[in-house]
Structures are given as structure tokens and as C-alpha cells.
Amino acid sequence: FTAIDTDEQAEKDDFTPGVEPQPTWCPGCGDFAVLKALKGAMPEVGRTPEETLLVTGIGCSGKLSSYFESYGYHAIHGRSLPVARAAKLTNPGLEVIAAGGDGDGYGIGGNHFMHTARENHDMTYIVFNNEIFGLTKGQTSPTSPKGHKSKTQPSGSAKDPVRPLTLSLASGASYIARTAATNPRQAQEIVKEAIEHDGFAHIDFLTQCPTWNKDAKEYVPYTDIQQDDEFDFDVTDRREAADMMYEAENRLYEGEVLTGRFYRDEDRLTYGEEKRKTGEMPADPLAERYFDEDAEWA
Numbered sequence: 298f299t300a301i302d303t304d305e306q307a308e309k310d311d312f313t314p315g316v317e318p319q320p321t322w323c324p325g326c327g328d329f330a331v332l333k334a335l336k337g338a339m340p341e342v343g344r345t346p347e348e349t350l351l352v353t354g355i356g357c358s359g360k361l362s363s364y365f366e367s368y369g370y371h372a373i374h375g376r377s378l379p380v381a382r383a384a385k386l387t388n389p390g391l392e393v394i395a396a397g398g399d400g401d402g403y404g405i406g407g408n409h410f411m412h413t414a415r416e417n418h419d420m421t422y423i424v425f426n427n428e429i430f431g432l433t434k435g436q437t438s439p440t441s442p443k444g445h446k447s448k449t450q451p452s453g454s455a456k457d458p459v460r461p462l463t464l465s466l467a468s469g470a471s472y473i474a475r476t477a478a479t480n481p482r483q484a485q486e487i488v489k490e491a492i493e494h495d496g497f498a499h500i501d502f503l504t505q506c507p508t509w510n511k512d513a514k515e516y517v518p519y520t521d522i523q524q525d526d527e528f529d530f531d532v533t534d535r536r537e538a539a540d541m542m543y544e545a546e547n548r549l550y551e552g553e554v555l556t557g558r559f560y561r562d563e564d565r566l567t568y569g570e571e572k573r574k575t576g577e578m579p580a581d582p583l584a585e586r587y588f589d590e591d592a593e594w595a
């Protein structure tokens with residue numbers, strides 16, 4: 298993936314593929330909102346399709362890379378983050394975005410999620426969280442509430458769900474937010490912020506699945522924690538952010554949806570910056586490989 302640095306200003310429509318495939322998502326699916334937010338945010342960030350790589354995992358969410366104009370890579374299940382990391386380290390000029398579902402990201406790829414956050418790789422990771430596996434017809438996922446009934450857990454899940462925000466903070470992500478498909482204005486703002494953030498930016502994007510999670514909440518009404526005086530906390534303070542996440546994750550399973558920015562650390566170096574600081578990695582690895590005739594290619 299070769300980032301082409303252009304002076305051109307992209308418009309929202311530039312991120313729609315020339316041969317536009319019609320999304321096969323079900324009517325009312327929250328995934329449409331992620332695509333809309335991403336297309337809306339990119340021109341505001343000032344990036345073009347030629348400067349952007351979107352890596353997706355497996356699931357309904359994985360189709361995102363087919364409906365978004367940029368470099369794209371549809372990775373195997375749970376493995377979007379290793380691909381995204383390699384691309385960003387090799388070509389620091391690329392704007393790298395990874396995306397996938399809660400099953401893909403918090404289950405099958407959970408280990409990659411934890412370590413990509415820990416190492417603070419400079420990328421945006423959007424997790425479509427609909428609390429089930431959608432593409433494979435509604436099985437229980439890592440974020441399904443305890444007691445949730447599905448074909449794989451007909452008597453109800455006996456497991457407590459993963460807490461994505463808390464997990465992300467404990468792992469080391471330097472930007473953590475939650476938004477919802479039902480709140481498109483906030484969603485676009487958060488996607489923009491996450492892309493502009495230098496470091497690992499994780500968005501837990503609540504996306505309703507009306508087909509297989511009929512009993513689940515539609516994620517309305519929601520509360521924007523930055524707009525409500527009840528939730529006055531410092532997003533740059535790890536301890537206050539942890540308390541706020543704990544509160545939000547408890548309330549979600551009681552039917553109350555809290556969205557917004559939960560944590561931001563602007564000071565921490567990214568993994569690539571750490572590597573370049575020690576001299577272990579060249580400033581522009583791609584350029585050196587291109588122009589070093591003696592370089593060994595794998």
C-alpha cells in the first residue's frame with residue numbers, strides 16, 4: 298500500500314467506490330451509520346482515498362471495505378489488527394483504519410486487540426458492537442449480556458460480557474470512545490477525532506442488529522457524557538476515565554446508553570515513534586527499501 302501524498306482536498310463522495318456495490322446490510326442495520334460517519338469524517342481530517350488503508354475483519358461489518366473507496370484489505374477472522382499494524386509500520390504516511398465486529402475484535406481477535414492497544418500503534422480501530430455474531434445468524438458473542446438467548450445458548454448465556462472500554466484502557470489504548478449508530482452527529486465527530494489522534498484510537502460503536510438481536514436495545518435514548526453535567530470528569534485522567542467506563546458499562550446492561558469520549562492521552566509516543574527514537578526503525582522504511590539496491594526482499 299503506497300500512500301500518495303496529494304495536495305488535493307477530498308470530498309465525501311470521493312470515498313464512494315466508482316463502481317458502487319449496493320450494501321447488502323439489512324434494512325435498519327447500524328452498520329450503515331459507521332459507513333456514513335467514516336465518509337463524513339475523512340474530508341474533515343483532510344485525507345484522500347489514496348492516503349488511506351481500511352482493513353476489515355470477517356462479519357457483516359467486514360463488508361465496510363467494499364463500500365468505502367480507499368486501499369482495502371479484507372483480512373481473515375479476528376486478524377485485521379496485525380495487518381493494519383504491519384502496513385502502518387512499513388508505511389507511516391498511510392492513514393490506517395481497522396474495523397470489525399465485537400465477535401471478530403473482542404473474541405477471535407481479542408489477543409491482537411489487547412497488544413495493539415498496549416503497543417499504542419498509530420491507527421483507528423472501529424468495533425461494530427451489536428452484542429451478537431450477525432453474519433453467521435445471531436450466535437452469542439463476547440458482548441452478549443448474561444442470560445441472552447441464542448441458538449448457541451438456548452437457555453441463556455451463563456457468561457458475563459466483555460467490558461470493551463475497560464479492557465481497552467487496561468490494555469493501553471490512548472484514545473477510547475463509545476458512540477452509537479443512532480447518534481450520527483456525535484459518531485462523525487468521534488470518528489474524526491479518533492483518526493486525528495496520534496496513537497491507538499479505539500471506538501466501541503454500538504450498531505443495532507434488527508435481524509438477529511430483536512430483543513436487544515436500539516441504543517436509544519442515549520446520553521452524551523460530554524453534554525450532561527451528571528458526568529463531569531477529566532478524560533485525560535486514567536483513574537477518572539476508569540470510573541466513568543465502569544459506570545457506562547454497568548448502565549448499558551441496565552438499558553441506559555452513555556456515549557462520548559472516555560479517555561485521551563495525547564502525550565504517549567506511538568509504537569513507530571518509539572522504534573524510530575531508538576534507531577531500530579528508519580524514519581521512512583518504505584523509501585529506504587525502495588532506494589537501497591542491496592536491500593533484501595522477503
Ligand code: SF4
Binds near residue numbers: 322326327427505506
Ligand atoms: Fe446488520 Fe444484523 Fe443484518 Fe448483519 S444480520 S447486516 S448486523 S442487521
